[in-house]
Amino acid sequence: MSLSTFLTAALLGLQVNALPGRNHQAVVTRDCPDYTTYSAQKHGPYSDGPLKLPFQRPVESCRTFSSEKVEKVIDDITSRLVDKDLAQIFRNAYPNTLDTTIRWHVDDSNMTAMHRNTKRENADWSGLQTFIVTGDINAEWLRDSTNQLTNYQKLASQDKDLYNLILGAIRTQSEFVIGSPYCNAFQAPSVSGIKPENNTQVDTVHPPYSKSFVYECKYELDSLAHFLKLGREFHENTGSTEHLTERWFKALQTVLDSIDAQSKPTFNSKSQYVKNVYTFQRQTTIAAPALSEAPSVPAMMPPFYLTLSPPNAMMSVELQKTATVLKAAGGHDDLADELQERGNKLAEAVRKHGIVNHPVYGDVYAFEVDGYGGRILMDDANVPSLLSLPYLGFLDETDQVYQNTRKMITSKDGNPYFLEGSDFHGIGGPHIGLTNAWPMSLLIQAQTSENATEIKECIDLVRDSSLLGLIHESINVNNVTAYTRPWFSWANSVFAQTILKVAAEKPEILFGDDAEPYTVQ
Template sequence: MILTRREALVGGVAGATLAASPALGTVPFPSQRPDASARRFTSRAVEREIARVSAKIGDAKLRWMFANCYPNTLDTTVRLRTIDGAPDAFVITGDIPCLWLRDSSAQLTPYLHLAREDAPLRTVFRGLIARQARSILIDPYANAFMEDPSAKTTLSWALTDKTEMKPGVAERKWEIDSLCYPMRLAHGYWQATRDPTPFDARWAAAARLSIATFRAQQRKDGPGPYRFLRVSDRNIETMPLEGLGNPSRSVGLIHCGFRPSDDACLYPFLIPANLFAVTVLRELAVVAQGACGDAALAQEATALADEVARALAEHGRMRLRDGSDVWAYEVDGFGNAIFMDDANVPSLSGLGYLGCVAPNDPLWLRTQAAAWSPANPYFFKGKAGEGIGGPHVGLRQIWPMSLIVRALSSDDPATIRACLKTLRDTDAGTGFMHETFDQDDPAQFTRSWFAWANGLFGELIVRIAHTRPALLEAPL
């Protein structure tokens, strides 16, 4: 049974859950990877990395899960071909056959450190960077795209959306992070390889359009061109006030229609997304200068980053009921703010992982602690574990992504070990990460094929093997 993310939304958790796999028997556990002949792409460097890291993992089930999850993007989601003699990589999310700018970037990130030594793997990165640039030039407000750039969307939930749907667009939810993640991927690839090949005139044009879109959504001179309405019985699927979003006061922050969960914002200034934008705009400047020699593009990116950073310093914080000064989740520029956190990254909890704050920054540490507590209405704790969820799937539903990001952000061995144990014990016997699991029953979960979460889990294990190998040596 293949479950789409939107089927989970329509049916709720009960309609979206999958039964646990049968008991797996004694170790060694059988591989859940496709047969070698059926894999979409194989990297020798990745295969060596699986073997290298697996040898460090003393827990048999954790070792099995790593070997299943880490190559999942390459095994199942990469569609590699050439366009005009250059590589094109269309990377689907998993159970939804479309490319999300955010997900596709995050899905390849765990392999960045291997790209320098593996030429075919560099081809995949070049192909995705090129595909993302072409997609942004189709529509910088879209979050998801079709493989055929001339095709209309086939996503059932997007067919009647009231917005400007162009050919090649699968869904048109304006999310700041949709433009941030390609900047992050470009910087990561440049830092890892010093390969200037992908950073051509088309890439620079897409980068300039991204900056122009951010500036348009500062809404200094009116509401801008973006509108979005959807007929739905879920308020998080559409935007109020004729598709413009709730009222705001222009203060220099970038307006956001939807969160990285694809849920509509309550207040239009999504603070973790604005913080991420500041970080990646500065990274974009590095690539523009270093790979392209484009000082003007670098200056455009830096100037906007500085402006948004000043606005965040003035408008991005709030006080909780206990008096704690923390980053807000969303604000409106009038002084109204909400505190919560959502598992999808960029999140408040993920700011350290994303490099938006220093790991020991007191403001972020207070914010992170509050997000991982009852101060966050989407923090859940039950028999199966504790973690952060969000409105997207509903109450009581913990996202493994929140546990992975917590472990990636922590210097505390006990915290990392606790996250690993929960992740190991909540896969429902499948050997993979899921979108969510019920706080009391991990056999109740959504999305059996969610490549971003699988890759993020693999990234965590590789990181621990490098920085804290002793945590992996013994069974959990």
């Protein structure tokens, strides 16, 4: 019987006991290198293309999860791709989440009596569980982990191990949401035996949280939307409602309660300031870490001064789509109707308050608005973004306001974070600064375009800036060898998703003239 992938101390720097498993899990030896270091170096065999890109997958015994279905997709796509450098990046990127980030997974084969009935930190860790790290930071982001699994959702109906992996991820996210709904990134559950990651940021947050449970507690509406998306995609691709457990419904109610709490006005009917249930302060050497280089943006903002359009747009979509899931499951019509109504109202609010008139581009979506007529016109590379509105399912890419917005945010005069240099261009953001653009923005640009030339140019730019055979967080626009994060699994997932979308819809771009579409089966 073959053994599979469960990260051990050598690969991840942790004292973790590997658990016996089926053919998708293996015991990793202490010879496995730390992947942050491994990914920053080039390894053979190299691609046959002009860039001679390296092969960056860990050896099989060091991979954290494996699936024959995933390997088949890799073979199908790479054998068809004309561009062998592009094929090498896909070969590295598509399985990157499975290869490197499944830090803890408990399924039927390795579930001990302790795991079957384990309640710690006021959480229920019994049954299927999956903890997925973002990459070079040993913590799980709700946003990242959902997107890291998106590419495998289509295979879950055929591969029971992938099915259980994703179902376990939903259950783990449910506990995170129940435990700390205002937090965005989490530690491995204590029952896993994995030591918590140290976060050197000094934050003061209310409600308080345990550092053994939470890695970072910045409230992000889209983190909660991504929790809904993970379960929704699971249902859409498998038809299963197995994830709709009592704990999932409790997490859903926690999401709704959090939305309601954050929807309360800053001032009451007597114009008196009312302190919100959630507050966040960070000790830092600059006035506002997230806005340190944002042009024309004040360093200090009044409480809840700004409302971001993209996360609200995403939440409106996920509420409505989750309503559809509940309808399909049956027995939850009242709750489904509530979610549908909430989603509809939120979408209407985004259109009513988020659309503003630009003197050059006409009606566009603002990135942020306040309650006093103020707005910020820009975009950020992170998803959700204005560029990603069709990707999120909020509108069709042919929507005229979106097209106006797209022209604005992909131009230097319309978006202060559209960055151009001698080697690279794309949308960046305040997170990194004014020298680095994110490959993710170009991949989303490709996924939201119908123009074959634009799609190819975006993919080629990403290819030419991925000299380590992996997709980075950001690239210096004047030097593609200068990047942030060698191991950033979400970006690799978006790359693979882009290639699969183009392969299905415009195969000639990737496979040559008269090529047949390829869809994951």
